[in-house]
Every structure is written in structure tokens, then in C-alpha cells.
Amino acid sequence: MGLNNLDKGKLNELQNFQMDFDQDSMWKEIEERKKKRSIFTMILWGIGVSLMLFTFTYFISPSNSTIKKENASNINDYVEARKYEDSYTETDSNFSKKEVENSLSNSVDDINNIQKTIIANISKGFHPSSKEKQKQIESQINKIATNPSTKLSHIKSPQPVVYGENLNIKSNIKSVKDKIFTTNQYSQISKIHSRESFVKLDFDRKHPILKTNLKTFHTKSKIFVSPSIGIGYSFQSFTPKNEKTPVNRNNFRQLETWSAGIQLDFKIKNQIIVGSGIEFLQHNEQLNTYTSETNNIASFNPDEIPSEYIGLDGFLTIRATNKFQNNYRLLNVPLSFSWLLRYKKLNLAPSASIIFNINQKAKGKTQDKSGLILNSTPFYNTTTGIAYRLGSKFSFTFNSKNSIFVNPQIEFGPNDITTNLNSFAQQRNLVLLNIGFSRAIK
Amino acid sequence: MHGEELIHIYLHKPNDIGIIKGCQKKEPASQNALFKKYAPVLYATCYRYLANEADAKDVLQDSFIRIFKYFKNFNPEKGTLKNWMLRICINESLKMLNTKKSFIVFEKLPSEPCEQALSLDNLMMEDLIQIISSLPTPYRTVLNLNLVEGFSHQEIANQLRIEAFNSRKILSRAKKMLIKKYKLVNTETWV
Structure with missing residues (x-):
């Protein structure tokens, strides 16, 4: 025989040998997979484009240094404000700084009202030129400040809030608005508010240089976008159907779980955040199967068999191990509720989430009760239902709009994720560690 | 590789040129024609490697998904279409064997040798x-x-x-x- 031991004609015949199978059903499956693949690709593109847009907007937004440069003339305000801040903790010992900070955002509306009144007064041409008027105004402020029951709405026109040393009211209204809260005003109004709230927020908006001291507070931001990735480990329990006690199935070995997702968070109250988004999750698993067969030694070429495998009875026991890599891909829509606690730059937000699974795809092999190895796809539901997660998001705020976070979570899965074909009810719980980035977009 | 003469016959067929152009444009009709034409040969190849109908079908399906996805990479000047597809099928089959990580030392053979030569x-x-x-x-x-x-x-x-x-x-x-x-x-x- 030529051609490397096989006849050329026979070789051609072997290479072009055709085997029949159900082509139509396979073509249908291929078309379905192509469709699913295109949807998945679109989702990935969507996430990718969103991330790129997000990154782009992040980098083109003005940095703090730019703002600082624009407001360099306010450095005196900054210095005096710092003095005030330093004195604040000493003089107002009845309130801890933390308490004041917690009540900070409550004053936003009041401040806005004051500001409106001030602007209205300025536009009417009010000018506190008289020293007597100024004294009168100061006494009013002090009176208000020392009376806890006084409401800010009691401040009536003409009001002292344009009280300032170098305030040029005759210049245009816009420039006045920018200087509306000078340090002294800030100090005075703060005194008024010190018994019910702390008034730095709007001042901070007008004087961004002070943001360095206030950057931990996102009190103005209402909507956040948070892309994240995660890694975890799943714990599965198998219970024979119609029974209650789980059994050990050690041949299923759980491997890593990983996730990627993006979420929009809405601050509906000062400390309550509701969020939702989309999440892709993949559980990896290894199925080990063992089979053993006993064969007559005569079936084999003796040269091929190491002596240690041959039994005394002349029979050979063959042990075969197969390892199958399985994976479960899930597409989830999480709905989360967080309670935001703040500790300066480091924030903590305990959260509870409901996870709606919209799709599950099991790929790999499974083993039934009789030991048969079967394709696992038909044995798992295409949607697993609702799961619940508890977690705590630790975030580090590095400027007024951006923060990074680590979010350890525990997921309690639905009781059974399998179809009727599966002889075992299967529950999957999960420990997941997400890391991500949060950006205030509004 | 052996059997190149036979493989070239496919390339010279005018049908193939149309199929190749259609597949490059991702036209479903051309992809279907490609599948119907080559699936039996490729299936036999997968079966030779995997010795298992279910695995061979899985691998064939994966191979065609890969073929359609990367069809733009196929260069008719460098080789024949069938050759290229065979190579993908063989690689996918080897990948499947590797994934299963079967290290069966000795597999079961018929208990008695054949009587006739x-x-x-x-x-x-x-x-x-x-x-x-x-x-x-x-x-x-x-x-x-x-x-x-x-x-x-x-x-x-x-x-x-x-x-x-x-x-x-x-x-x-x-x-x-x-x-x-x-x-x-x-x-x-x-x-």
C-alpha cells in the first residue's frame, strides 16, 4: 500500500465520506443560535457604547481645578469660611459635626427661598448703605439666630441677606447673584440654621473652591449610573423531586461565577436610593463522571497493558473519568433599595435587592439518576424566577460626582431552577463581590 | 494534505463562488446552501474524531456558527473552502476532546476478536x-x-x-x- 499506508482511492473515499443526519433540525438550531448571538452582541455593544459615552462625558466635564481657577478671587471667602468652620465646632458644641452634616440637605429648600428673596430685593433696588440699617439688620439676624422657633420664612423685606462689605449692588444682578453669599452672610445664615440645619450646600455651589471640604456629599445629585463587574461562588443543593432532604452530588463541582452589569440609581429621599439595571451572570461548573468496566484480558494486546492493571483472575477493570465543563448564563434585572449612610469620604449603603431573571441558558452535560450523561439544556428552565439579595455597598467618593464602590452580596435563589425532566430540584445560592464605578448624572 | 485534487473540484464549481460571495455578505440563503452542501462530509469528519453522534452534532453546529461568524477571514486564494471548513471542524473536535478531558486509559473493545480476517x-x-x-x-x-x-x-x-x-x-x-x-x-x- 502506498501513500502512507492507505490506498489513495480509499483515502479519498474516506475523506469525502458523507454521513446522513437530520439536517433540517440542525439548521433550525443554528438559525436560533445566530439570532440569540446577534441579540447578545447588541446588548454587549449597548453596554460598550454606554461605557464609552460615560467615560467621554466624564473626561470632558470641567475638572475641579478649572473651577478653582475661575473662582480664585474668592480665596478670601475660602479662608474666612475655613475660620468659620474651625470655630463652628468649638462654639456650637451642642451639635456634633456629624449631626449637622446629616441635616445638611434638609436646608436646601430654605436656602433656595432665601436666595429668591435676596434676588427679588436686589432687583427692587434695595441697598443697605446706611450703617444704622446694617445694625438693625444685624440685630434682626441675631434675634432670629438665638430663637430656635424662628422660621426662615419670617425674614421679610427689606432683609439683611445682602449684608456684605464690598457688595456692589449697582452692578448687574448677575454678578451680585454670584456674590450673594459672602462669608459674613454665610456665617450669619449658618447661625440661623445651626439649630435645625447646616447651610453650606448652596454656598458650596456658589463657591466651588470649598468643595474640597464638602466633596463627600452628593446631596444635589439625584440620578447615578453605576457600571460594575463581579466575581463570586455559587452553592447548589440537589433535592430529589418529591422529597425534602437534599442529597450530596459531589460529582458537580462549582467553579467561579462572574457578572457584569450597569445600573441606574435614583435618590428618592435623602438617604433612600432605588436602583435598577441589567446584569449578565455566568456560573461555571464542572461535572465529573466515573465509569468502570471489567474486560477479559484476552481482548487486548498484552503489550499495551501495564501489569498493575491486570487482576489475578485475568480480568481488567477499566476506570474512566470524564470531566465536563458546564455553564449557566443568566440575564437579570435587579431592583435594589439602599439606605445610604455617610462617613465623610467613605459611605456605607446596606441594600436589599429583588432579582428578576429574564433568561437562563444552561450549556453542558448533566447526569440523571441512572448515571446517563445527557445534554443539560432541556433540564433547566429558560427563566429561573425571582431571587433575593442582601448586601452592603462600601463606596469611596473622590470628588463631588464620582465614586468607586465594592458591593459584597449574598443571593438566595429560587427553590427550583429545573424543568420537569430533571429528577433533582436544584437551588442555587450565591456569594458575589461587585466592584464598580458610580457617577452622578443629574 | 492528501486529497487536494478532489477538494479543488469544489472550488472550481461555479455554485461555490456564488455561495462564497453570499456567505461573505451573510445572506441566509447562501449560508443554508453552504450548510446543505458540506454538512454531511463535515459531520462524517467530526464523527471520525469523536466516535459519538451527539458530540459530533454539537461540534458540527459549533463549527458552522464559527464558519459563518468568521467567513470574512476566508481567503479563496490561500486554500479551498472545504479545506478551510474541515480545518475548523477538526479544531473544534479537538477542542471538544480537550474540554471533556477524557483520559480513558483503555476503552472497551468487543469481547472476542473477529473470527474472520x-x-x-x-x-x-x-x-x-x-x-x-x-x-x-x-x-x-x-x-x-x-x-x-x-x-x-x-x-x-x-x-x-x-x-x-x-x-x-x-x-x-x-x-x-x-x-x-x-x-x-x-x-x-x-x-
Whole structure:
């Protein structure tokens, strides 16, 4: 025989040998997979484009240094404000700084009202030129400040809030608005508010240089976008159907779980955040199967068999191990509720989430009760239902709009994720560690 | 590789040119035509490697998904369409064998040797494929790659990440096993 031991004609015949199978059903499956693949690709593109847009907007937004440069003339305000801040903790010992900070955002509306009144007064041409008027105004402020029951709405026109040393009211209204809260005003109004709230927020908006001291507070931001990735480990329990006690199935070995997702968070109250988004999750698993067969030694070429495998009875026991890599891909829509606690730059937000699974795809092999190895796809539901997660998001705020976070979570899965074909009810719980980035977009 | 003459016949057919152009544009009709034309041959190839109908179908499906996805990479000037597709199928089959990580030391053979001697020349193709499929996985893989596809031992060693001398050794053992089991005749140059 030529051609490397096989006849050329026979070789051609072997290479072009055709085997029949159900082509139509396979073509249908291929078309379905192509469709699913295109949807998945679109989702990935969507996430990718969103991330790129997000990154782009992040980098083109003005940095703090730019703002600082624009407001360099306010450095005196900054210095005096710092003095005030330093004195604040000493003089107002009845309130801890933390308490004041917690009540900070409550004053936003009041401040806005004051500001409106001030602007209205300025536009009417009010000018506190008289020293007597100024004294009168100061006494009013002090009176208000020392009376806890006084409401800010009691401040009536003409009001002292344009009280300032170098305030040029005759210049245009816009420039006045920018200087509306000078340090002294800030100090005075703060005194008024010190018994019910702390008034730095709007001042901070007008004087961004002070943001360095206030950057931990996102009190103005209402909507956040948070892309994240995660890694975890799943714990599965198998219970024979119609029974209650789980059994050990050690041949299923759980491997890593990983996730990627993006979420929009809405601050509906000062400390309550509701969020939702989309999440892709993949559980990896290894199925080990063992089979053993006993064969007559005569079936084999003796040269091929190491002596240690041959039994005394002349029979050979063959042990075969197969390892199958399985994976479960899930597409989830999480709905989360967080309670935001703040500790300066480091924030903590305990959260509870409901996870709606919209799709599950099991790929790999499974083993039934009789030991048969079967394709696992038909044995798992295409949607697993609702799961619940508890977690705590630790975030580090590095400027007024951006923060990074680590979010350890525990997921309690639905009781059974399998179809009727599966002889075992299967529950999957999960420990997941997400890391991500949060950006205030509004 | 052997059998190139036969493979080239496919390329010269005008139908193929239309299919190639259609597949490059991702037209479903052309993809279907490509599938119907080559699926039986590719399925037989997958079966030769995997010796299992279910696995062969899985791999064939994966291979066609890959073929359609990367069809833009196919360059008709560098090789034939069938050759390119065969290569993808073989790679996918080897990947499947690797994924399963079957390290079956000895696989079950029929309990008794064949009573009648078989001649390679007279064997039906189905029988030959069954005989090859009955070999343990490593033996079957090396035999297919070397004898049927025509890869050198060095190429096989690179693909399977083994030493070249191991490839030779496995092939020799595969041949011995077949000769002993099936009493193959007309195989003087095998051993």
C-alpha cells in the first residue's frame, strides 16, 4: 500500500465520506443560535457604547481645578469660611459635626427661598448703605439666630441677606447673584440654621473652591449610573423531586461565577436610593463522571497493558473519568433599595435587592439518576424566577460626582431552577463581590 | 494534505463562488446552501474524531456558527473552502476532546476478536469508520490526523501539545491494536 499506508482511492473515499443526519433540525438550531448571538452582541455593544459615552462625558466635564481657577478671587471667602468652620465646632458644641452634616440637605429648600428673596430685593433696588440699617439688620439676624422657633420664612423685606462689605449692588444682578453669599452672610445664615440645619450646600455651589471640604456629599445629585463587574461562588443543593432532604452530588463541582452589569440609581429621599439595571451572570461548573468496566484480558494486546492493571483472575477493570465543563448564563434585572449612610469620604449603603431573571441558558452535560450523561439544556428552565439579595455597598467618593464602590452580596435563589425532566430540584445560592464605578448624572 | 485534487473540484464549481460571495455578505440563503452542501462530509469528519453522534452534532453546529461568524477571514486564494471548513471542524473536535478531558486509559473493545480476517481493500467505508471509531480517543485522534488528514508527527505534536515521538508511538500502537483485534490483512507496511 502506498501513500502512507492507505490506498489513495480509499483515502479519498474516506475523506469525502458523507454521513446522513437530520439536517433540517440542525439548521433550525443554528438559525436560533445566530439570532440569540446577534441579540447578545447588541446588548454587549449597548453596554460598550454606554461605557464609552460615560467615560467621554466624564473626561470632558470641567475638572475641579478649572473651577478653582475661575473662582480664585474668592480665596478670601475660602479662608474666612475655613475660620468659620474651625470655630463652628468649638462654639456650637451642642451639635456634633456629624449631626449637622446629616441635616445638611434638609436646608436646601430654605436656602433656595432665601436666595429668591435676596434676588427679588436686589432687583427692587434695595441697598443697605446706611450703617444704622446694617445694625438693625444685624440685630434682626441675631434675634432670629438665638430663637430656635424662628422660621426662615419670617425674614421679610427689606432683609439683611445682602449684608456684605464690598457688595456692589449697582452692578448687574448677575454678578451680585454670584456674590450673594459672602462669608459674613454665610456665617450669619449658618447661625440661623445651626439649630435645625447646616447651610453650606448652596454656598458650596456658589463657591466651588470649598468643595474640597464638602466633596463627600452628593446631596444635589439625584440620578447615578453605576457600571460594575463581579466575581463570586455559587452553592447548589440537589433535592430529589418529591422529597425534602437534599442529597450530596459531589460529582458537580462549582467553579467561579462572574457578572457584569450597569445600573441606574435614583435618590428618592435623602438617604433612600432605588436602583435598577441589567446584569449578565455566568456560573461555571464542572461535572465529573466515573465509569468502570471489567474486560477479559484476552481482548487486548498484552503489550499495551501495564501489569498493575491486570487482576489475578485475568480480568481488567477499566476506570474512566470524564470531566465536563458546564455553564449557566443568566440575564437579570435587579431592583435594589439602599439606605445610604455617610462617613465623610467613605459611605456605607446596606441594600436589599429583588432579582428578576429574564433568561437562563444552561450549556453542558448533566447526569440523571441512572448515571446517563445527557445534554443539560432541556433540564433547566429558560427563566429561573425571582431571587433575593442582601448586601452592603462600601463606596469611596473622590470628588463631588464620582465614586468607586465594592458591593459584597449574598443571593438566595429560587427553590427550583429545573424543568420537569430533571429528577433533582436544584437551588442555587450565591456569594458575589461587585466592584464598580458610580457617577452622578443629574 | 492528501486529497487536494478532489477538494479543488469544489472550488472550481461555479455554485461555490456564488455561495462564497453570499456567505461573505451573510445572506441566509447562501449560508443554508453552504450548510446543505458540506454538512454531511463535515459531520462524517467530526464523527471520525469523536466516535459519538451527539458530540459530533454539537461540534458540527459549533463549527458552522464559527464558519459563518468568521467567513470574512476566508481567503479563496490561500486554500479551498472545504479545506478551510474541515480545518475548523477538526479544531473544534479537538477542542471538544480537550474540554471533556477524557483520559480513558483503555476503552472497551468487543469481547472476542473477529473470527474472520478483514482486508482493508474490501472494507466498506462505514466499517472502516466504525473500526477507527472503536479505538481509544488518543489513538483514534492521532490515526485520523496522520493517516487521513496527512499531518506530520511534528504538526500533530504541536496541535495536541505532546512530543513528536509520542505521536509516533501512539500511532504504532493504534495500528497494532487494529491488526490484532480485526485481523486486518494487506497492512504489511503499517507496522
